[in-house]
Amino acid sequence: MRITTNVYPKEQRRDAWRFALKRLSLTLDDADEATLYGELIHFRSSTHIDFIRVTGTAQAWTIDFRDQPATYWLAMILDGSATMRDGGQELRLADGDIICGRGDSPVSIAFTGDNRSLIVQVPHSELSARLKTPISGPPRKIATDSGSARVFAGMLRSLADTLTDITTDQARPVELAFPEFLVTALLDNAPAKALGGAAGMRAALLERIFQTIEIRLSDPDLNYQQVAAEHGISPRYLQKLFESIDDSFGHYVKVRRLERCRLDLRSPLHVQKSISDILFEWGFNDSASFSRAFREQYGISPREYRKAPPQEQEAVELLRRGRPARKERAAKAEEAVEIEEVLEEQLDEQPADDIPQVPAYMGDTGTSRHHHLPATPETVHWGYLSKDLKPALRVRSGDFVTIETLTHHANDDPERMVEGDAGVESVYQWDHCGKTVERRGAGPMDASAFGRGPGEGFGVHICTGPIHVEGAMPGDLIEVRILDLKPRPSGNSRFAGKSFGSNAATYWGFHYNDLLTEPKNREVVTIYEVEATGGRLPTAHAVYSYRWTPQVDPSGVTHARYDYPGVPVNPESIERNYDILQNVEIPIRPHFGVIAVAPNHNGLVDSVPPASFGGNLDNWRTGPGARVFLPVQVPGALLSLGDPHASQGDSELCGTAIECSMTGLIQIVHHKGAGVMEQLKDVDYPLIETESEWVIMGFSHPNYLKELGPDAQSEVYKHSSIDAAMRDAFRKARRFLMTAKQLTEDEAISLLSVGVDFGVSQVVNGNFGVHAVIRKALFTS
Template sequence: MRSTTNAYPKEQRLSAWSFALKRVSITLEAADEATLYGELIQFTSSNGIVFVRLLATAQEYTVDFRDEPGCFWLAVTLDAPSIARNATTSFTLDDGHMVCARSEMPMSLQFTGDHRVLLLKIPPRALDQRLKALLPEKPRHLSADSGPARLLSTVLRSLADMGNDVTDEELRPVELALPEFLLASLLNDAPARALGGAAGMRAALLERIFQTIEMRLSDPNLNYQQVAAEHGISPRYLQKLFESIDDSFGHYVKVRRLERCRLDLRSPLHVQKSISDILFQWGFNDSASFSRAFREQYGISPRDYRKMPAVDEADHGPDTLRRGRSTAKRAVSDEAAVAPVEELEIGEVDSDGAEANVIPAIGDEGTVRHHHLPVSPRTVHWGYFSSAIKPALMVRSGDFVTVETLTHHANDDPERMVEGDHGAESVYRWDETGRAIERRGAGPMSASEFGRGPGEGFGVHICTGPIAIQGAEPGDIIEVRILSLDPRRSGNPRFQGKSFGSNAATFWGFHYNDLLTEPKNREVITIYEVESGGERRPTAHAVYSYHWTPQTDPSGTVHERYDYPGVPVDPETIERNYDILQNVEIPIRPHFGVIALAPAHTEPVDTIPPSAFGGNMDNWRTGPGSSVFLPVQVSGGLLSLGDPHASQGDSELCGTAIECSMTALIQVIRHPAGELTGKLRDLDYPMIETETEWVIMGFSHPDYLKELGEDAQSEVYKRASIDAAMRDAFRKARRFLMTTKDLSEDETISLLSVGVDFGISQVANGNWGVHAIIRKELFTA
């Protein structure tokens, strides 16, 4: 997760930054609003350790995890000194020094200048008994001038320098080594009084015993009598030591062995080892007792745990697994549970389109929540909109949602954009046994007309959702605030840390019948590498291109043209041209091509033509910092997002943008029908608002499903016209200015001509688009 104040207008930055910090249990106490800047990057290890990196101007924070008992937190200051204090303690932290405490001990950090901080929240499951026994009773200052704390500070600084580029493989050694570094640092850097007396002697002795056990976990004959003898104490006293930490020797050893086995079951270094090899390596004598113990500890069998996609563990961790079944297929809220997946499963639309959509209530305690909606076959629909799709998530007005979205062009280069990505692989799965997702479009499931495949490709976009908004009813307006939008990184280790997208110049492009060079009836795919951040403005550059050649899909259908979504391209059938677009960099303009509410229509609706409900608007201004306003047509609204783009020019001339999978942070706001004033009064069409502009969307047919009758979904492609789209954009812009600014028609027409820019949104989607850009600076009041 990444949040930055730059995504907001200046007047909203303080409140937005405060909220971003609050989501990670940090309270902003003081900051200069005039100069405020903040960037927050959060990532989580497979063992549930949360890392938060802050980059900010002079500020004061309070770290407070009291609502998460049993956790331990640690902060390392980078690049600038700070003062750490609470009601009883105060000390200065120099660059690289650390402060740590139990979750019930909040503490403020005050920085007088620009700074970086790396904060770690370590859950109970990542704190083995060795560390729990030594956690300080008061916040501790760990100096990084020498000793183990210096090594720990160096490791954490390197991790902070990686920012959001860190991978699970890079986090793995850090999470494994962290308890050892902390133990050594706490012992080495503790003041004399902290380890003095009988309690201190017991703690030091326990630490030595823990180290002995760790070194001998693989010995199946390890017993407490041997360990007691090695440390010169009686077996009875050793048992008393373990009783002092509410444990026993036997249970402690079993849990440590299980944890070692669990880590090896997930490690790519041990993928070739059998489960039996792993359990015997860590001191278990037989597979039956090991399986029972593993299931008792984690609530899942070792075999099922090993098969679980890595994203499941990253989201939920082993303590969640103990509940008896994986909750990885649920949409997760930070502060409140949402309806379970059995109630939210996406349903195929009945032949008569009449499936009822019952939206579960989620309570009304008024708390703004944050949800995560990952991609999977259960959370996406491909190529169509419908009010009969069961919602994948329910939210309240004001809730935030992290939404993963996939491009429907990922199989143009499956090596770079599908392989190794568990979410993409699950959605794109298509082999001789069938598809993970059958329906790909609003056409007939029998593929009776063209034989392309279920849905026939009349509609192509992979859409995440729908998201139901509690209380939304026809007449309301839904505002979708896009706060951040980041390219999805390749899951293939060969392209680690990189992101890619595809631009397909295809038969539906505006250029197709106006080509100069041979062969004239050609479709060309260009693969781009997409930057996701850095000190300069991110750009994309072409990697290679190829001409589409006939592709045989896994079901045996030959596709002479690019006529069905998700067909995997066989690299052996294409010739790659790497000598293209040399010395050309395309500035990144990440945005959603598709933002839609469900249409009030009885049949599945093709995702390609946009309309009054939004949809495939393909306007690059729907990026971070913008809001998209959509009129509600059905109860719950049912918001879907997809067709993510890394960059696109006005017109989308060749038929596509740089189609690139992305993850967004959005906020969903419901504006009730009875409270629509100002810019929302009389709004019955999609509108985009940025910090400086209102963007009015016009189409050849503004509500084509109503205008064109029973055959609307085929007729709309035959009647696309820039003239008609321009006429619609003019009429809507005229109405907007007369309604919201109280101008006369004559005043409005003059202003439209001298101060408003009209542009071609797209000529690729059947229902062509023209937009009017009304600059806010035109109005002095």
């Protein structure tokens, strides 16, 4: 998740930055509003360790996890210098310095200039298995000039540099190493007072013994006599040390081995290993005793755990964190089922860890809620809009939504864009028995007329939603604030960390009947690799292209041309050309192609032609930082988003953009008709607002469902023209200037000619689009 102040007007940046920091338990204390810049990169690992990279100009903020006291935090200065203050001390911090403390120990950090830092919050539960005696005392600096702490600092810096690209799977080794390094660093740097005298020294010795055990867990012959000798103590004294924490050497080793096995069982990195391979690797001698021990520890067999969906594995993980000591387990056994049921209910409300989660737009943090809307067969509708759809989510005005959207072109290269991604696979599932998402379009379910499958392809976009907005009624406006948008990474381990998209030059493209070279009736698909993030401007570059060849879908229907997006392409039937667009990089402009409220129309509405309700706008300006205003047509608005693009030029000339699955963070704001601000009072069309522009959307037929009669959904494809779309954009822009800016008609017409840019949004969606770009800088007040 990435948030930057650059997407907000200058007057809003301080409030937006304060809000973004607050969501991550960082409180902005001071900053120069005139020069303020801030960027947050947030990554949460599968074990709920939060890594936060903060970049900014001179400012001061407080690390305050008092609302989450069962945590440790760590802060590393990556660039710049700072002063740390708490209730009783002041420390000077320079590049590479690390400080750490408990969650209930807030500190203030003031930076004198440009700076970059890494904040890590780790749940106490992730350290409790290793840090048996929590170290007390105020926040303190960890010396990083030698030993394991120096290696630890190097790992943290490398992690910070790659935080924008790392995936949950790639982070697993870090999850394993981080607690071990932190415990070692805490002990090596602990002052005598913090260790607590003789008792503290015994605890420190025990922690060093734990380190030895951790290193040798895979040795099946590991025994307490060997460990005692290695640390220069008697076996009896080692046993006493374990008794002091209500444990034994044998039980501790068994639990740590079980935990290592559990992590490997759920890791994609070990999916090819058998359960026997894993248990022997971690020092167990036979599968029967291992299975009994695993079930006793986690309440589930190893085989059941491995086959369980991620949500159930997570429930086992959370239950483990709260597991009582051995002496209490029998008394608590009856409570376990109730606890697990509660955890499952909580998990249903939790957002995924590897997607944008933290809103950064200034809002009412006391009332705004944050929802996660994944793309599943139950939460998407493919190829159509309808006022009769059951809401996939209900929100209030001001709520934030992390929303997953899938491209309908993923099967152009299923290896890169479908395989290994459980969510995409579930939506795209199609075999000879049928589809999980059977309706794919607004046409009749009978496939005999055109042979394109259920719905017959009258509408192609995979839309996530709809979202019911509480209190929204016809005459109101819905504002969709797009805060963040990033490509969905490939689920195939061969392409780990990479994202891909497809551009299909097809028969519906503007170019198709104007080709120069043979064969002229050709359709070409180009696969692009899309950078998700990076230090420089993210770009896309072509990987390969191929000409469409007849494809036989899983239902046995042959598709001679690209008539039905979603048909899986057989890689053996195409010839890939890798020698294309050499030395060409396309700056990515991520945006939603489809942003729509439900049309007030009986029956299903084809997702392709846009109109007054929004829909398939295909305007690249609907990316992060933009606000899209849509007039509500039915109660609840029923907002849907889809058709995500990595980049597109004005016109979308060949028929598509770089079609790439995306996950976005949006905020939905409801404006009652009677309370709409002056400049929006006359808006009955999709309006885009960015930091510097208003973008007025015009169409050949602005309300085609009413204009073209009962056959409107087919007639609109026959009657579209650039002239009509330009006329509509002109009329709407004139009306906007006369109502929102109180210009006379003569003033508006002059300004439209000398200061407003008209452009072609798209010429491929059945209802052509032209937009008018009105720069805010034209108005001096």
